[in-house]
Amino acid sequence: MASEGTEVGQVAPDFTLENQDGEEVSLSDYRGKQNVVLVFYVGAFSSICDGEFRSLTANAGRYDASDAAVIGVSTDTKWTLKQYKEANDFPATFLADFWPHGAVAQQYGVFFDPLGVATRGTFIIDKNGVIQGKTVNEPLDPRDEADNFAALQQCSG
Numbered sequence: 742m743a744s745e746g747t748e749v750g751q752v753a754p755d756f757t758l759e760n761q762d763g764e765e766v767s768l769s770d771y772r773g774k775q776n777v778v779l780v781f782y783v784g785a786f787s788s789i790c791d792g793e794f795r796s797l798t799a800n801a802g803r804y805d806a807s808d809a810a811v812i813g814v815s816t817d818t819k820w821t822l823k824q825y826k827e828a829n830d831f832p833a834t835f836l837a838d839f840w841p842h843g844a845v846a847q848q849y850g851v852f853f854d855p856l857g858v859a860t861r862g863t864f865i866i867d868k869n870g871v872i873q874g875k876t877v878n879e880p881l882d883p884r885d886e887a888d889n890f891a892a893l894q895q896c897s898g
Contacts, residue, residue, distance in 0.1 A: 747848075747849050747864070749873065754849065758836040758845060766836060772868065775868060776809040776866065778863065779812050780813045781814045781859035782861060784815055784858055785822060785824070793883060794831050797886070798833070801832050807890070809893055813833050813834070813836065814836045815858070816843045846858075846859035861879070863875070863888070867895070868896070875892075
């Protein structure tokens with residue numbers, strides 16, 4: 742179920758979460774500066790998530806060329822996210838939607854109640870804060886990264 746402000750063409754809801762280093766990061770920090778690939782995922786160190794972030798890392802040059810910051814959001818703690826980032830040398834920024842538990846995932850309509858985690862939701866947000874692409878998959882259904890690049894083409898300008 743989608744929440745208000747989480748559909749293509751709408752302004753993405755702002756939020757502030759701690760990153761893997763305990764620093765506060767807001768979605769609005771990127772407004773006017775970079776496009777954002779906002780990647781909600783089930784959890785660090787899980788096999789499907791690992792595969793998705795390995796692919797995001799392998800395509801880092803394409804994201805850079807699209808002037809896009811890749812931001813991963815899960816209900817993990819910041820300490821888990823720090824270990825996840827360091828263990829895998831992922832360039833993405835990771836944000837902890839730990840407490841209040843899953844509040845941002847709920848705000849974006851991608852909280853999966855049966856497991857208490859975010860499901861696989863990706864929002865492509867342009868520099869003006871407008872959602873240009875959205876993909877939401879079930880927890881065991883990996884995303885197709887081609888959708889990200891198609892939506893990023895809408896972010897030019």
